[in-house]
Amino acid sequence: MHHCLCSPYILLKKITVVEMGHHCCSKQKVKRGLWSPEEDEKLINYITSHGHGCWSSVPKHAGLQRCGKSCRLRWINYLRPDLKRGSFSAQEERIIIDVHRILGNRWAQIAKHLPGRTDNEVKNFWNSCIKKKLIAQGLDPKTHNLFPSHNKHISNNNNNNASKSNNSNNNHTLIHFQQPFTISSQSRSGDMLNTSMEITPPFLTLPPIPPSHSELQVHGNMGSLSNFQYQDSSTTSNAMLMSFRGSKTQEHADFIDNQPPISENAHISSSFSPIGMIDENVNCMWDSGFEALGGHGKKDVEQSNEQERQEQSMIMYEMETSYNNSSSFDMELMEPDLMPCAMLCNSSSMDQLAWD
DNA sequence: AAACTGGGCAACCGCCTTAAT
DNA sequence: TATTAAGGCGGTTGCCCAGTT
Incomplete structure (x- = not known):
């Protein structure tokens, strides 16, 4: 589910201002929580016209009460123009599984194989969807191997150490x-x-x-x-x-x-x-x-x-x-x-x- | 209709790496 | 070489929504 930039969901969501701020910008009052459309607009306008440069200076120049990290994350995961929207295709799903099998939870590396997708997106998709599918198939999502009990079951059925379904x-x-x-x-x-x-x-x-x-x-x-x-x-x-x-x-x-x-x-x-x-x-x-x-x-x-x-x-x-x-x-x-x-x-x- | 519950996802946290000084 | 700041990344949290009871 992707929230539209103007989604009521965003508007209704509580946005807090933290006095202490993040450790990376402890002297600033920074907003936390979901980004408002106005904040998104400020960030987009600034980055499209100036580039992000040093992220820690972006909120100041863009007029945002956010820390640089938050701006960077918001841009990378949501506002970047080259992001692909919508659900993952079957092919993307297969790529994720195949690469994950080799690389493990290296989401950033996996995301590089999926143009328009972010590591966060891939990670969420894995945790919410693929993981369960693998488990349902009797596969350990960490190793992609069969769970021992399932393996035994297959072995009994096939009299071999290799099998197919x-x-x-x-x-x-x-x-x-x-x-x-x-x-x-x-x-x-x-x-x-x-x-x-x-x-x-x-x-x-x-x-x-x-x-x-x-x-x-x-x-x-x-x-x-x-x-x-x-x-x-x-x-x-x-x-x-x-x-x-x-x-x-x-x-x-x-x-x-x-x-x-x-x-x-x-x-x-x-x-x-x-x-x-x-x-x-x-x-x-x-x-x-x-x-x-x-x-x-x-x-x-x-x-x-x-x-x-x-x-x-x-x-x-x-x-x-x-x-x-x-x-x-x-x-x-x-x-x-x-x-x-x-x-x-x-x-x-x-x-x-x-x-x- | 209200309460409950789980799923999905955006955002944050904290650690690690890298670059600058 | 040591220190520090910034960036990058994976893990986790918290919130809203939709479905169920």
């Missing part, structure tokens, strides 16, 4: 792919980066987007990780397929984008140590270059410069299975596009944030 008759596409694996990054030239991460699937924790918007298909039998495929055909250009072919002797994880192969160097290794290519500008985290599935647009020659940049940013990932339940890695080393969400969201937003 793909009942087309309900709205829960929930892939429980329990074996964690470690990702370490490697530059294309072969130089190893000190980047590694361990991911405990499932990647997918959301109900499928309604068919009108997207289709999420799960194929195969997850038993022993064999022949599992995940296909996201939400858009014509983003469709991809991940295939886990598992056996005790030879296991694969194929990540196939419907984009044309970016590099012939891409390959999949055995022993469940698949190596995929990461392309920050392709809407897919993994581009194995194995085979294209379905239609896709061809690379335009005029994009050669762009492609060169893409090539430079490609990182080879090696994944290997691990059987402990820890899931830690150095978040600071994780580039936004190296996250699962990159599979699902528009490249435009990801591009901007790619190498921040």
